[in-house]
Amino acid sequence: MGATAAAGSRLHRESRRCILRPFDPKRAQTVSHPQNEVSVVPAKPRFSLIELEPERNASFGKEVERGLTDSPKSIPCRFLYDERGSQLFERICETPEYYVTRAEHEILANRSEEIAQVFPSPITLAELGSGSSSKTRLLIEALLRRHGGLRYLPVDISRTMLEASSMDLIDRYDALEIRAIASEYRAGLRHVGAETDRSKLIVWLGSNVGNYGREEAARLLGNIRSAMASADRLLIGIDLRKDRATLESAYDDAQGITAEFSANLLSRINRDLGGHFDLTRFRHRAVYHEGEGHVEIGLVSLQRQRVAIDAIDLEIDLADGEAIHIENAFKYSPAEIEHLAALAGMEVERSWLDSRRRFSLNLFAPM
Numbered sequence: 001m002g003a004t005a006a007a008g009s010r011l012h013r014e015s016r017r018c019i020l021r022p023f024d025p026k027r028a029q030t031v032s033h034p035q036n037e038v039s040v041v042p043a044k045p046r047f048s049l050i051e052l053e054p055e056r057n058a059s060f061g062k063e064v065e066r067g068l069t070d071s072p073k074s075i076p077c078r079f080l081y082d083e084r085g086s087q088l089f090e091r092i093c094e095t096p097e098y099y100v101t102r103a104e105h106e107i108l109a110n111r112s113e114e115i116a117q118v119f120p121s122p123i124t125l126a127e128l129g130s131g132s133s134s135k136t137r138l139l140i141e142a143l144l145r146r147h148g149g150l151r152y153l154p155v156d157i158s159r160t161m162l163e164a165s166s167m168d169l170i171d172r173y174d175a176l177e178i179r180a181i182a183s184e185y186r187a188g189l190r191h192v193g194a195e196t197d198r199s200k201l202i203v204w205l206g207s208n209v210g211n212y213g214r215e216e217a218a219r220l221l222g223n224i225r226s227a228m229a230s231a232d233r234l235l236i237g238i239d240l241r242k243d244r245a246t247l248e249s250a251y252d253d254a255q256g257i258t259a260e261f262s263a264n265l266l267s268r269i270n271r272d273l274g275g276h277f278d279l280t281r282f283r284h285r286a287v288y289h290e291g292e293g294h295v296e297i298g299l300v301s302l303q304r305q306r307v308a309i310d311a312i313d314l315e316i317d318l319a320d321g322e323a324i325h326i327e328n329a330f331k332y333s334p335a336e337i338e339h340l341a342a343l344a345g346m347e348v349e350r351s352w353l354d355s356r357r358r359f360s361l362n363l364f365a366p367m
């Protein structure tokens with residue numbers, strides 16, 4: 001085994017044991033480990049990364065098996081975000097119909113200064129589901145201007161995404177320190193909660209909270225609350241209830257990018273689990289349930305069919321018109337936002353809307 005391969009497997013083992021890797025110039029190189037994944041070892045000072053769940057892909061098969069043998073059939077939406085899915089989501093954000101990203105960007109552009117002033121120095125910014133961190137830049141810049149320096153803890157399931165966006169930020173901002181956490185929310189929050197030496201702003205943008213049912217959302221916010229001291233704040237982007245036409249086209253754009261994003265889930269099963277889905281035999285569907293206040297997204301079978309998935313030794317039967325549920329997007333009224341905060345032991349301290357009053361950015365404070 002060559003030196004590089006040896007270093008690779010050592011790193012791989014270390015990351016499984018969740019060891020914080022500080023900057024070490026001698027190991028600042030790109031290495032491949034046996035599974036053919038590529039690890040970019042932090043090549044910059046002021047940056048470290050912990051990986052809490054490097055093997056989450058192993059659960060994909062189990063979750064797909066569970067979901068597709070359930071009735072109604074479903075697949076958890078977090079699996080939408082493989083590399084291709086993450087790219088497609090970035091493109092959804094640029095469609096004319098998907099107003100969510102632009103509305104939130106508008107609010108952040110107008111309010112970041114004001115938000116930065118709420119906190120004493122020094123400050124830590126923690127972000128759940130940071131993705132490409134593009135909107136967060138507005139906040140990072142405002143916080144750096146106000147506080148001189150900033151520690152940033154992005155939490156994201158995509159390690160590749162975390163590494164790429166962190167490198168970019170570190171290059172751009174000299175006074176920024178990054179401790180990236182590659183994990184799902186709950187595990188990441190325990191690390192965020194352990195940061196008690198500074199005041200903290202936790203941000204959860206993009207209406208990602210909408211993927212959860214209302215009760216589950218309240219529980220997750222309870223976890224966030226547990227990671228906060230009384231002077232800390234949560235900045236949370238929440239999409240508002242609105243008319244059906246706007247919502248249904250936001251989740252079914254004319255260019256078909258959202259449909260492609262959904263279909264990619266079946267491609268991923270074909271690719272990673274030896275599935276035999278024929279994508280032309282399904283269509284993307286987004287329906288707004290006004291009473292419950294959520295958009296339900298599914299893939300509808302266009303005919304009666306049987307599909308095999310080799311790696312999990314499964315065969316499923318689909319009826320003509322039967323849907324595989326893949327995502328919910330819950331929408332909130334202002335009163336529902338207050339209720340949500342209260343269920344999690346917090347209160348709405350500030351709430352800002354975009355100029356078209358489609359989206360809200362809210363500052364929650366512990367009660």
Ligand code: AVJ
Pocket residue numbers: 092100206207208210211250251258261327328329
């Ligand atoms: C990333 C979960 C916020 O629900 O609006 C967008 C995902 N799915 N279009 C949303 C999504 C299809 C998005 N979130």
